[in-house]
Amino acid sequence: MSLTSIFDIAASGMSAQSVRLNTTASNIANAESVSSSEDETYRARHPVFAVRSNSFNEMFQQQRALSFNQPLRGVEVRGIIESDETLPKRYEPGHPLADQEGYVTYPNVNVVEEMANMISASRAFQTNVDIMESAKKMMEKLLNIGK
Amino acid sequence: MKRYFNWGNKMAIRIDFGIHEVAVKVRSERAKHIANNIANADTPGFKARDIDLASVMNKDSATNMRVSHPEHISSMNFGSIYGELKYRNPHQPSVDDNTVDTMIEKSLYAENMQRFNASVNFLNGRISNMIKAFRGD
Numbered sequence: 237m238s239l240t241s242i243f244d245i246a247a248s249g250m251s252a253q254s255v256r257l258n259t260t261a262s263n264i265a266n267a268e269s270v271s272s273s274e275d276e277t278y279r280a281r282h283p284v285f286a287v288r289s290n291s292f293n294e295m296f297q298q299q300r301a302l303s304f305n306q307p308l309r310g311v312e313v314r315g316i317i318e319s320d321e322t323l324p325k326r327y328e329p330g331h332p333l334a335d336q337e338g339y340v341t342y343p344n345v346n347v348v349e350e351m352a353n354m355i356s357a358s359r360a361f362q363t364n365v366d367i368m369e370s371a372k373k374m375m376e377k378l379l380n381i382g383k
Numbered sequence: 384m385k386r387y388f389n390w391g392n393k394m395a396i397r398i399d400f401g402i403h404e405v406a407v408k409v410r411s412e413r414a415k416h417i418a419n420n421i422a423n424a425d426t427p428g429f430k431a432r433d434i435d436l437a438s439v440m441n442k443d444s445a446t447n448m449r450v451s452h453p454e455h456i457s458s459m460n461f462g463s464i465y466g467e468l469k470y471r472n473p474h475q476p477s478v479d480d481n482t483v484d485t486m487i488e489k490s491l492y493a494e495n496m497q498r499f500n501a502s503v504n505f506l507n508g509r510i511s512n513m514i515k516a517f518r519g520d
Contacts, residue, residue: 357425
C-alpha cells in the first residue's frame with residue numbers, strides 16, 4: 237500500500253535534514269576553533285543530498301509498471317564534504333597557537349550561511365513531520381472504514 | 384469497479400463503490416508522490432513530479448478499449464491505473480536545478496488529503512447503507 241511508504245519517504249527526509257542540522261551544529265560550534273597550521277584546522281562540513289537509489293528487485297518491479305519507471309524512495313545523504321574555501325589567517329602574535337610568523341588559522345565556516353542552513357533544515361524537518369502526521373490520519377480513516 | 388456475489392443463481396447482490404474506490408487508491412498514490420517531492424525539497428537537480436489526474440479519468444472510462452473475447456488484451460493492462468506521471472512546471476528558477484516549491488507541494492498535499500477524506504466518507508456512507516439493508520430494521 238502506498239500510504240505506508242509515505243512513512244518511509246518522510247522518515248528519509250527527516251533523517252537527511254537531521255544530518256544537515258548536525259553538520260550545521262558542528263560547524264557553528266567549531267567556528268572559532270583556531271590552529272597553527274592549515275592541515276589541522278577545522279573545515280566547514282556539508283552533507284550532499286541525492287534521491288535515494290533503490291535495490292535491483294524494486295527496479296525490476298518498477299520496470300513492469302510502465303508509467304512509474306522512476307523510484308520513489310525519498311532522499312538520502314550521499315556523503316559529507318569538507319569545504320575547499322581558503323582558510324582565513326589572522327595576525328595574532330600573542331595567541332598561544334600562533335605560528336612562527338605570528339599568524340593563526342581560522343576555520344572557513346561562514347556563520348551567516350550556517351544560520352540560514354539551520355533554519356532551512358529545521359523547516360524542512362517540520363514539513364516532513366507534518367506529512368507523516370497527516371499520512372497517519374489518512375491511514376486511521378481507512379482502517380475505520382465501514383464502522 | 385463492480386463485484387458480484389452469486390449464491391446459486393438465486394440471489395445476486397451487486398456491490399458497487401463507484402468512483403470512490405479508485406479515487407482512494409489514486410489519492411493515496413498521489414500523496415506518496417507529493418511526500419517524495421517534499422522529502423527531496425533540498426536535493427540538487429531533483430524534478431518535482433505529480434500524477435496527472437485527468438489521465439486517470441481517461442483511463443477509467445472513455446479511452447478504454449472494449450474487451451469482447453477472452454483472448455483480447457485489455458488496454459487497462461498497459462501502464463498503471465494511476466495514470467501518467469508528469470513533471471511540475473517551476474514558477475521560479477533555482478540555482479541547483481531543483482523544481483520543488485514546498486509551499487505548493489504542501490497545499491497540494493492538504494487538498495489531496497481532503498479529497499481522500501471525502502472519498503472515504505462517501506465509501507463509509509455506501510457501506511453503512513448496505514449494512515442497514517442487510518439488517519433490515
